[in-house]
Amino acid sequence: MSYLVLARKYRPKTFESLVGQDHVVRALTHALESQRLHHAYLFTGTRGVGKTTLSRLLAKSLNCETGITAQPCGACEACLAIDADRFVDYIEMDAASNRGIADMLQLLEQAVYAPTSARFKVYMIDEVHMLTAQAFNAMLKTLEEPPEYIKFILATTDPQKIPVTVLSRCLQFNLKQMPPLQIVEYLDQVLQQEKIAFEKPALRLLAEGANGSMRDALSLTDQAISYTAGNVSLSAVQDMLGSLDQTYLIRILDGLAANDGEALMAIADEMAARSLSYSSALKDLGVLINRISLAQAAPSALPDDLPEYEAILRFADCFAAEEMQLFYQIVVHGRNELGLAPDEYAGFTMTLLRMLAFQPGKNQTGSGENGKAASPNTQKTRPSGQPSPMKTATLEPAPKIRTAAQREAPPKVVEKVDDLPPWIDIDDAPSVHQKDDTSVRPPAAVASSGEKMPADALSGIPLEETDEKPDAPLSTPVIAWDENWPALAEALPLRGMAQQLAQQTELVNWKQAENGLQFHLRVPMETLSVPANVEKLVEALMNRFECAVKVTTEVGKVGLTASQNAQEKRAARQREAEETIENDAYVQSLIREFGASIVPNSIKPI
Structure with a gap:
């Protein structure tokens, strides 16, 4: 039969x-x-x-x-x-x-x-x-x-x-594709009925090779029975399918955990010597990373019959979840870019080096985000005598408003370099105000150690040179401005949507207060007045007036705006250009002698 x-x-x-x-x-x-x-x-x-x-x-x-x-x-x-x-x-x-x-x-x-x-x-x-x-x-x-x-x-x-x-x-x-687990269970029943010895991990490998097709799984099982002479073992099925030995992938992750680039290159060389497919290696590495992520987020979803089950649990504790997500993305992109690489070896090794280079916290001093200490060979040494870096304190911007009398007072300019304080750069030496200068000093700042520093130490003026207290109340500023909002909006150094906010709004009112200037603007559409655009406008106005600025908006029909002025200027230039061409003597002679005509909308101002 x-x-x-x-x-x-x-x-x-x-x-x-x-x-x-x-x-x-x-x-x-x-x-x-x-x-x-x-x-x-x-x-x-x-x-x-x-x-x-x-x-x-x-x-x-x-x-x-x-x-x-x-x-x-x-x-x-x-x-x-x-x-x-x-x-x-x-x-x-x-x-x-x-x-x-x-x-x-x-x-x-x-x-x-x-x-x-x-x-x-x-x-x-x-x-x-x-x-x-x-x-x-x-x-x-x-x-x-x-x-x-x-x-x-x-x-x-x-x-x-x-x-x-x-x-x-x-x-x-x-009809749906068969899940690998159901294929494994069915192959288990079939081989038991056929009385053929097998290893459960080998059946999982056959199920994964079938790609959801039960007929393909049974055909591969037939082939495995013939290949192994009736003993379906994992190593034999790996050889039959040309699958990558999982030990290579485990060694790669061990090299990443140890931050050992030489070990990664040695593995790539071994794979090259055995003519293994780098594309398949990256595919299997992505599957392994996916299983590690499952072990971290949903351990019950990870099958416990995997041959590399113990290694997966070890890597789940060794790597952070963020690292696994980053590795997975790098592997997927690396596999897609193999065809663009000079050769597959270069594409594969660059993918490994990319994972090595972008590990969070591994290339920095101290422990990484996941709480593991950085590798010793990544510690950066500082030259002797160089001070250790300290965090810079965040200072609030000090108002630079001065009264009219203060603006008229001539500043005292330092004429000798020796007169400069040691913390002032020679190439950027500012003018030093006289002792009676009552300009507002910045408030006291808090250093990284939490110790309060006097404002005069931050401004470069010795404390004994002034009788003014750091917390003296501010006088109402005197702003010299012609209240021409369109001209101001056009002059502000803004780009994008913030520029459109400035140039398409109309000034409703503004006022001066002890805490700075307050502008109330009317915008034609609500989408222009998003917080990000308003913040950029406030920053530009603060730089312009050198004081604190607050901007509020309302939605409504606008009238006098910089955008409207620009349109009127463009229309005037266009009319001027058209009149110039129409009144040109040469053009008039062409119209009279040859019946020429001016093409509408073809005249553009220079």
């Missing part, structure tokens, strides 16, 4: 034995039990997920001698004949090789005859998307209103190519 491959030998004979398609089984079971039978079914899904199996099960349920049932007996003549693919009233047609209108017409001519010995004549058209447009048009009427004894079952891997007129005439069921 000839050998029957596992994919055919273990094809499900009942709905209960079908794996991974519970949603379809439930719908068909309820329809059969309630006798609500449709005349056309469409099964869609990738290869090897059960489209043909479901069509045969449905044909058995419709023609079983016990009656229309969701549990065919499997022992009657109709059930046995359908399982053996010799039932005369169950016709399977391959649309890939019978795709023309002549083939469809021949099928429809036979459809008018009643079934020979069955309750229903079932037509199963596989890969129906391969039919021509004429073939689809020919079957539309029969598909919509077939004889009561005809059932159509269509199957396809590409439903997008099927006309909508066909889809609307069918009950459509989308």
Whole structure:
């Protein structure tokens, strides 16, 4: 007796034995039990997920001698004949090789005859998307209103190519890809029935290689049985599939944990010596990083039968979750960029070095974000005699407002470099005010140590040179401004939306106060007055008036704005340019002598 491959030998004979398609089984079971039978079914899904199996099960349920049932007996003549693919009233047609209108017409001519010995004549058209447009048009009427004894079952891997007129005439069921865990459980049962020794991690590797297809998984299992002489081991399956040894990936992560670039390059060289695929290596590394992230966020979702389970748990404690997310992104981009690299070795090594370089906290002094100390070879030494860095205290901007009398008082300029304090740069030496200068000094600042510093030490003026106290009350500033808001808005150094806010607003009112200036503006639309734009405008006004500024806005119709002034200026320039061209003597002579005319909107001012 000839050998029957596992994919055919273990094809499900009942709905209960079908794996991974519970949603379809439930719908068909309820329809059969309630006798609500449709005349056309469409099964869609990738290869090897059960489209043909479901069509045969449905044909058995419709023609079983016990009656229309969701549990065919499997022992009657109709059930046995359908399982053996010799039932005369169950016709399977391959649309890939019978795709023309002549083939469809021949099928429809036979459809008018009643079934020979069955309750229903079932037509199963596989890969129906391969039919021509004429073939689809020919079957539309029969598909919509077939004889009561005809059932159509269509199957396809590409439903997008099927006309909508066909889809609307069918009950459509989308078959899902098989999860690896369900494939492993099914392969376990099959190999136990076949009495073949196996290792559970090897079955997981076969399930991952099947990419969601049960038929591919069974075919790979057949191949593994032949390759291993009846002992399906992990190492043999890895060799058969050309899979990367996971020890390489574990060593890569160990090198990243130790911040050891030389170890990473040694691993890449070993892989090059064995001619291993760098693309597959990055793919498997991404899968391993994904499992480590699962172990960190959802440990129960991680299968405990993985061969590298212990290493995954170790890396989950070694790396921070942020590092895993960063590594995963680098690996995915690195794999996509392999084709752009000078060669695959360079692309792979640069991906490893990128992960090494961008580890949070690993290339900095002290411990990283995840609480682990940085590697010793990344500690940066400071030259002897150089002071250790300290955090700079954040100082509030001091108002630079002075009264009119103070502005008129001439500043005292330092003429000798020796007279400069040691904290003043020679190239940027400011003018030193006289002792009677009453300009406002900045408030006391808090240094990084928490100690309060006198304001005069920050401003560069010795405390003994002034009789003024740091906390003296401010006098009301005197601002010299012509209140021309459009001119001011046009002169402010702003860009983008902040510039549009300044130039499209109208000044409603403004006033001076002890704490600075207050501007109330009217904006034409609320989207201009978002906090980010207002903050930029306030900063520009503070630099312009050298004092604190507060800006409030309201939405309404605007009148006098910088934008309106700019439009009027452009219109005036345009009119001037057009008048210049029209009054030009040469242009006038061309109009008189040759009947020339000026093209509208072609004149642009220079």
